Amino acid sequence: MSDVRLIVAGAGGRMGRTLVKAIADAPGVVLAGAVDAPGSAALGRDSGELAGLGPNGIAVTADLAALADGADGVVDFTLPAGSVALVRQTAATGLFHVIGTTGFSVADEQVIAEAAQRIPIVKSGNMSLGVNLLAALAKRVAATLDEDFDIEILEMHHNKKVDAPSGTALLLGQAAAAGRGIDLATRSERGRDGHTGDRRRGDIGFASLRGGTVVGEHWAIFAGPAERIELVHKAEDRMIFARGAVRAATWARGRAPGLYSMMDVLGLADV
Numbered sequence: 191m192s193d194v195r196l197i198v199a200g201a202g203g204r205m206g207r208t209l210v211k212a213i214a215d216a217p218g219v220v221l222a223g224a225v226d227a228p229g230s231a232a233l234g235r236d237s238g239e240l241a242g243l244g245p246n247g248i249a250v251t252a253d254l255a256a257l258a259d260g261a262d263g264v265v266d267f268t269l270p271a272g273s274v275a276l277v278r279q280t281a282a283t284g285l286f287h288v289i290g291t292t293g294f295s296v297a298d299e300q301v302i303a304e305a306a307q308r309i310p311i312v313k314s315g316n317m318s319l320g321v322n323l324l325a326a327l328a329k330r331v332a333a334t335l336d337e338d339f340d341i342e343i344l345e346m347h348h349n350k351k352v353d354a355p356s357g358t359a360l361l362l363g364q365a366a367a368a369g370r371g372i373d374l375a376t377r378s379e380r381g382r383d384g385h386t387g388d389r390r391r392g393d394i395g396f397a398s399l400r401g402g403t404v405v406g407e408h409w410a411i412f413a414g415p416a417e418r419i420e421l422v423h424k425a426e427d428r429m430i431f432a433r434g435a436v437r438a439a440t441w442a443r444g445r446a447p448g449l450y451s452m453m454d455v456l457g458l459a460d461v
């Protein structure tokens with residue numbers, strides 16, 4: 191089978207640079223282009239040099255359309271506005287799209303869902319194997335316990351992270367809500383301050399910490415009467431997300447149009 195040809199979006203960013211390295215290490219996958227935001231300081235720079243690999247001859251550009259003919263898909267860790275702009279272009283050109291970006295609004299999600307009627311899109315707040323296994327476990331635990339157990343999702347990230355709660359926290363909350371059979375949108379508590387009153391029974395709470403260089407840590411806590419279960423994942427290297435995204439890209443090539451998750455890629459969707 192021919193190589194999977196990938197364009198990295200956000201090539202100057204923390205995840206984009208890690209992806210360029212992951213692609214260089216992955217058999218059967220090649221870097222077909224590197225894009226970043228219009229006006230980005232990364233434009234014109236060699237993407238291999240940005241990734242610390244030495245020159246690879248692929249300069250960062252803002253023009254995705256010009257690269258489309260030589261590529262199969264886009265792997266995108268940017269910002270919500272960037273991913274929304276990019277998905278309009280991938281849907282128009284027929285490229286598959288792997289989206290790792292987090293912090294989308296409901297309107298953004300709608301644009302992505304519409305694009306998924308035309309192309310395969312794999313989208314997940316966390317591309318690592320470990321977090322997706324954790325989500326499957328959280329769903330199972332939530333299905334087993336009743337509302338005597340309060341569910342709280344806690345996350346900590348580096349001081350450059352711009353969205354909260356993290357995409358992973360929301361993914362874990364969604365898994366717990368599915369296990370419990372409730373609607374997360376109407377049953378979540380997103381931050382407490384002041385005289386909050388008693389905790390509302392059955393809600394899923396979220397709390398976010400920011401500091402230093404923490405790659406990403408998540409807790410799903412089930413706090414019951416006189417006992418507590420904590421499911422924890424600690425990411426030590428962004429490479430776990432990049433390798434997951436490359437795996438998602440390989441899986442997406444040739445798929446029917448649709449909106450897929452990392453649980454689909456990993457075969458965990460029915461757990």
Ligand SMILES: NC(=O)C1=CN([C@@H]2O[C@H](COP(=O)(O)OP(=O)(O)OC[C@H]3O[C@@H](n4cnc5c(N)ncnc54)[C@H](OP(=O)(O)O)[C@@H]3O)[C@@H](O)[C@H]2O)C=CC1
Binds near residue numbers: 272291
């Ligand atoms: N799903 C997962 O497994 C993971 C998801 N993430 C998510 O990925 C996203 C990126 O994270 P991170 O790499 O740390 O962030 P960075 O800020 O380091 O990188 C983001 C990059 O995207 C670029 N960008 C912004 N707008 C556009 C656009 N319109 N077109 C192309 N590129 C654009 C930025 O350009 P500029 O140079 O102008 O700033 C920057 O280079 C976040 O939403 C984060 O939460 C992160 C890790 C894992």
Ligand SMILES: O=C(O)C1=N[C@H](C(=O)O)C[C@H](O)C1
Binds near residue numbers: 347355
């Ligand atoms: O911004 C990050 O860094 C990360 N973002 C993702 C999230 O929002 O959950 C995944 C990972 O935790 C790192």
